[in-house]
Amino acid sequence: MSTELLRRGERVVVASAGQERLWLIEETSQGTATYNVPVFLTWRERIDVVALESALEFVVERHEALRTAYELRDGRLLQIVCDPQAPPIEVIEAESTARVRAEAVRRGREPFDLAKGTVLRCVVWRGSPDGDALLLVVHHIAVDGWSLGPLLDDLAVAYDAALRGERPSVDGLPVQYADFAVWDRAMARTPDIQRALQERSGQLLESSGELLLDGCSGRPAVDEGGRRGRQRDFPVPPEVSARVGQLSLSLRATPFVLWFAAVQATLYRWSGRRDFLVGAVTANRSHPMLERLVGFFANTVPLRCAVDPERSFAELCRNARAEAFRSLSHQKLPFDQLTTAVNAARGTGRSALINVGFVHQAPPTGHHRWDPPAELPTGTAKFDLMVIINEVGDDLTVTIEYDTDRYSDDACDRFGRTLVELLTAAVGDPDRPLTEFLGEPPAVQGAAPAPAPRKRENAPLTEEQRRAAELFAAVLSGGGRHFGGGGSHELTADANFFVLGGHSLLAVSMLAEAERRYGVELSPRVFLADPTVAGLAQALTAAEVRRDAPAAVVDDGPRPATSAQQRFWLLDRMPWLRPAYLSPTVVELADGTDHEALRRAVDTVLARHPALRSRFTLDRKERRVQYRTDGAPAVTTITRSPNDPPEHLARTCTTPFDLAEEAPVRADILCLDDRTLLALVPHHIVVDGWSAGILLDQIATVYRQDGDLAEPVHPAAVAEPVDAHRVQAVVERLRGAPLDPPLPHDRPRGELQSTRAATVSARIGDDHLRRLRQVAVDELGCSTFVIAATLMGAALARGGGRDFLLAFPWSGRESTGAADAVGMFVNTLVVRVDLTGEPTWRELLARVRDDAQAAYRDATAPYDAVVETLHPTRDLGRPPLTPLYVTSAKEPDLPAPFVRQLAPDPLFIKYELELTAIESGDDLELELAYAPALFDEHTARGLLDAMVAAAADLSEHPDSQP
Template sequence: MSAELRRRGERVAPASAGQERLWLIEETSGGSATYNVPVFLAWRERIDVAALESALAFVVERHEALRTAYELRDGQLLQIVRDPQTPPIEIIDAESMAGVREEAARRGSEPLDLAKGTVLRCVVWRGSPDGDALLLVVHHIAVDGWSLGPLLDDLAVAYDAALGGKRPSADELPVQYADFAVWDRALARTPDIQRALHKRVGQLLDVSGELVLDGCTRSPAADEGRRPGRQRHFPVPPEVSARVGQLSLSLRATPFVLWFAAVQATLYRWSGLREFLVGAVTANRNHPMLERVVGFFANTVPLRCAVDPGWSFAELCRKARTEAFGSLSHQKLPFDQLTTAVNAARGTGRSALVNVGFVHQAPPTGHARWAPPSELATGTAKFDLMVIINEVGDDLTVTIEYDTDRYSDDACDRLGNTLVELLTAAVGDPDRPLKEFLGEPAAVQRATSGPAPRKRESAPLTKEQRRAAELFAAVLSDGGRYGVVGTADELTADADFFVLGGHSLLAVSMLAEAERRYGVELSPRVFLTDPTVAGLAEALAAAEARRDTPAAVIDDGPRPATSAQQRFWLLDRMPWLRPAYLSPTVVELADGIDREALRRAVDTVLARHPALRSRFTLDRKERRVHYRTDGPPAVTTVTESPADPREHLAEICATPFDLAKEAPVRADIVCLDDRTLLALVPHHIVVDGWSAQVLLDQIATVYRQDGDLAEPVHPAAVAEPVDAHRVEAVVERLRGAPLDPPLPHDRPRGELQSTRAATVSALIGEERLRRLRQVAVGELGCSTFVIAATLMGAALARGGSGRDFLLAFPWSGRDSTGAADAVGMFVNTLVLRVDLTGEPTWRELLTRVRDDAKAAYRDATAPYDAVVETLHPTRDLGRPPLTPLYVTSAKEPDLPAPFTRHLAPDPLFIKYELELTAIERGDDLELELAYATALFDERTARALLDAMVAAAADLSDHPDSQP
């Protein structure tokens, strides 16, 4: 079945092949303006900013590409369509248009942020005697040259309508860019395109794309995103422009063919090569529904050039016509895919297929309210050299954009002048031999392909190189997505990722795998400098050395509390919430325990950790909580045979602390006739769940006297700093989801949130879990946490609580070196979206939740308070902020001797209204649902839990059905 272009309405879609290339250049260059498109409009009148805001809002709403962010998930680049928002307009007072143009050029060279979806920026200059001016800076990933026409047309229509107080009338676009990307990728997988790709590779193999012109001074740029560039303009005389159309008709050639022939001849003159490749930038809009869509459709098409100085210009045009017409079919072949295939066939690794570009375009015309737009230079270059033919009515201009590290102004001038002179002569006499036009060619072709990768002898791989080879094989082997190589055993240290058939985005996927396996983060830019097995091994070793650098020594303060600690301190001011923010652990010990030795062990461990000696005070001047870690440690108490052990434990586990004066932890050894209990109760402001396990492990070690403890770590030395810049991404991901879904409450909420709770639990069943994991884990790569969240969302939806849920969940925050043995509060609260709208299948829902979880992890450093403040600033005190739902997963606790079992705290307090914990118990999975007893009866909680188990059965048996 052939692919169909249609409106899909998806908010998340794969990026197109062209977008992948631009995104990767951005990633490897660390953000540059190479692919900025700054459009300058000199207004004929004063700009009405309110009308402009309305017009921009319309344009952004109409064209999804202008409000799309880009995110890498599981090695695939996705475009995320955001809700329409009016781009902010910066307004600047201007003194002269000359100064405005200079400042506009500077602002047009400031990078845009693709991850945040900031692909459009707008600046207005007002007050210049020459008139107002507007700068639109759009990222090339969202527009191409063709797009500027419909974009500015829509802006003009919307602006005129806004001035009249109306909304513009415009037909809905039949498709959006994301629809094209899905269609285009489906086309690329069809047998016809694959055959065309294979055929085109064969046609290009024997032609060099390394075109070096007279005046070249350096080897090609190693970084496509960091080419310093300049443009020089060469107007074509009006009498020549007027005759170009006539010559085209007489030669039965399009203007594109005419210019293509002229460019070939000029490049021959200054390279001395008779055969070479040039990259023609084509529109690639092969469907009528795409005509008015804004987006990046353009593709680079490598064209074979052949020049014989004995031919006439007319003959060159006839020969060029066949190749040029072939470009109409070649433009369907993704440039990066073609480059990879040709390089793999040549065995040349990662090298440019073409380094000289050619564009023939008709820029947008002016409007009643503004002069013809001008596209400003960004100070960068996309190729070593690119010839741009701008055709506006009868006016023709040749623009040469060139890499200033490779070519001088003089070399550019020679090229531009030769092209104009050649065309001038050709329109006068197209039958003259080329050699009479051009003179002797400059025989300057030289080997300037840059430093070759270091050759290493074919010796056995080192341990580090073996790891790198396994990463190569993971994505290139028969067991991966591409059957290019066999196993890691077949690779040598010199094996080049790109020679083996890898491509740039696949390299990014491989680096993500390296991070998962070895806990190190490598930028694509580092790997691409030496994309071999040995190069990757060296990069991994360097990254691990950086990761393993010891943490800095931290003094006792005072120091500002973390964002989470600020929140917990404030919650501790609310009496009805205080018990919920204690973290009690009650464990039973084996018979014959030495209670005095246990007391000494507990005291030793409590005194070691700076976090457990913290004291918290409010600095009223700064309006911020600070803490010190030099307070006296807590001392363990021993209680002999309490009259009511249950009541005694309840008091120990629920009594709040004075955080300014007391150590934020207490420990009590409860001595009963037949057993011994240890109640360890820290405040959540200084510990998380991981810390509780560290404390038990260390108490057991000291008690048994069978090991050394790790050096105590100050939590400030290993805490991951929050990043307020991530808040926007989190808010955008969650925007539109209900903050208060209609839960099946048996009683209404009170004025103050109740935290008393009880639990119900159920097992999934081993066989059902095995089938469920085949789909969720084996096929889709979902974690137990993702499965639990999906089941919770499905059960709530089946019960009539809506179709879109936000679930809070904890993030460990222990990514820093040394954090594994630290005691402290490192957890940040993240929010997961479980969206069942649009009738997804179980597979589709799991994929949605998995991808949203990964997005949440990516933005894990965003402070939860800031997210809450943005999305839920006016919450009441009767419920938790943002969401009443919480989910987490855990493994069955592993208690070290002499501890024998955990005892559930009684009474139980929770922070949310429903808290689901998925606990892996051997080959089964237990779902434990804690519920606020002030709101739910046990039968209601049990019914909800049963619905989760039933959902698990449906998912395991019918994964392609709808939840």
């Protein structure tokens, strides 16, 4: 590396050829994590964040590549060296080792903004049971595998010095990466390099072409930045590792050559090709001045492979040694330029020269302050298939990274096992012919052609389908999913509501919108059985037209309570269950809220709705609960600066009602020194979750004085009739499922059910969620609810059970006018999650989806009648039929003046475990409420972690078994 070609202190210089290739991939595949390098360190002591910040500042100052931005000017990619500044350190209190690892994987996949020079991120987790942890995420444009050694060494030296309050004592670097880039570009223009490119491209012509292995899907490979990938590790037995070194010495070959030969033979075994190319990723640090420098020097060098199966492994090693010597002498040739030269010689356009990669590396070892670093998976692949040999001391591990769109897990497993088995046999007897190791290869002449994507015709839709498409577009656009132009013209007849981002409550909104627009009464059960544009169109056509408003109901006497209200009244007789059947909503209000105006608004709304004026009594002669709606309405209280605000709020949210004498709702405006809260606490006997949203919207409207309220609807006018004939269908669907499945209880149940609750929550990582939705939603048409139920069942199955019943709520708002009614319309349905027979993830999702649709069809079957048939001898220590509950929800969008919703404290639940899947934008959070009387927090956390792990496994291996 001639010093005459070095820059002269400039801070804006041309990027290297390797950097340009990575930058192009980043630009054409925005948001990719393909070239993220996430390094995870488990420390053996508590991390001193101040010392770490000082150490990072030193490392960034020492290595310019870690503070370089990239900009395209006049068709040239330039690197701009920025001033030294340590990256901000995010410090997180750890909850568990598994959570830390999962969160580190997620953060390791977040994209970089190369234009801003943000190529290095740092996160610290403190307090993990296994010790503090550090995640360094660097973009590959600034580092290669070799760089991790000097980077971590410099970090350790600087950290030790910072703890002593000293400046690190290290030798200065003779050059920086920008110097190498200037030299690299200058060398690429020399006649010698140009001649070498032409010569080498001619040598590679005969062997070039796509290398396809047995099991290739046949789908065409995508650009490097867009590949979805996975990694699998195959440990090499210690006795084999030891003999690899001995065989290398006896054959006078490096371990790289030995592994290169083994990889060639394995590729022959699974492709049937004798002549092909493999891309070796090399360090390309040809000068001592580059030894300790952080930067991207790596290059891909095509190696010609020629396998004669009749010859021995030892002979293959000798041939591989000669080829490695020839090829590695060309490692200065920029890979992109070599690809261009080969394509030009072949007369083809832009096509890949290499689709199988190989790297032999010695990752950095541990340090006296941390364990050996782990490079986390990014969920991407750089080649169709890449073989990585990791050599750490005497330990050898084969890692296979592969494009999941091209190769299955099984194909990867076959390849990895064959490679390790081949090497095991070869080190025992290297003079045996390869055929004795490998057997007959498959006849893989080429992959099957990729199926052409099905092009759906957008038109013509029928008139009914056009109306249905307009409803889809109107509701989904309002929910955050937008359609171009007029919206409906982009939707085909088979467009699926859930694939487009819909959910059950949004479906009810859409059917209410259909009622308002067209005066038709639609059943959500019918729609959910076929949630497509065509399905909705058919439902619109078949629906009974009812253009008149529901008949007014006069408060002229007692009315029979619904089946659900009968049950809630009975449960209210049991003191230990009473708090669980209150439905408190606590919201914080904006600064400057007029308390008196708010009180008037709340009183106005509470007095309007007949359900909130209900009084319940037992008709002993008929042995049936009845109610009247002519009672006095509730009156809102204003409490200013109570002595103990949390205790006051808890009392407001948990004090039972006298359902015979009191209005079944209370409201309290709590005026604190720093904020105002509204506690709205109805009994579940008169409201459901949908009703709570109506009440908040109407209170806000009256307070703001900016709109009219819909006419109040009496719940009796829109009550859903029960259908006892559906009970038998439900019973048959659920028959045989265990009513008391094995759960990870830390304590036995008491004689009376405990309803006090606590919660834990976790977020599904972006990459896993994206792939999970692709499989579950896009391919199988499953809703978020179905996904949540599947994950819960799969996590519980790790405790031994294989068949679970999960209760879930159904809105029951199918009658005309029900969308605007305040009342208790919810019925409890049951979905079965059956893992018997070892289904794959896809099969399990389909089972749960189909069972949920059957539950929707039978939604008018009274839950109590189902319970009475299946579980007549239930005791008071547990919920009837099942201790498990699951639902999905959207993050609430509160109207002004409300600013946020608060979780009630204390919290109560009706089941032993309740899972809620909460969607917020593109995020999905799982919240698990549990009974502390039965479960310790770490048990609940472990169950939730198992659900997150199940989501990851489903997303990565949808055809494997849970």
